[in-house]
Amino acid sequence: MADAHTRLYRTMTIIGSMDDNATKAFRTEQGRTLGALAAQFDAAGKLPSGCPDRAALGRPGQLVKKYDKTADSAIDPATVDPEHRRGGRKRCRRGLQGPWPP
Secondary structure: OHHHHHHHHHHHHHHHHOOHHHHHHHHHHHHHHHHHHHHHHHHHOOOOOOOOOHHHHHHHHHHHHHHHHHHHHHOOOOOOOOOOOOHHHHHHHHHOOOOOOO
16 A cells, blocks of 8 residues: 555656656556455455454455545546646545544
8 A cells, every 4th residue: 555655646746747648557557456455455354244353354445445536536637737737636635534544
């Protein structure tokens, strides 16, 4: 998760110099990576109903999915100001309010 977050912020720093194909490739790879991470959390949360950690292990998967949506919208070329290319960072920070890890 930390690696994905670091790559997102590095990309936001240089997004003005990236072409649309590079941005699309980054978004695809990020979605794949975060989707796999969320699936691992979801699989870990499928414990027997009597297990006390069941609810706690299901929450990280939900948070990773929320992060993926927010991060993807932050680097969506259609929503970023083409002159400044900085609008996404603010949206990303606003969408990720709350504690991590839970």
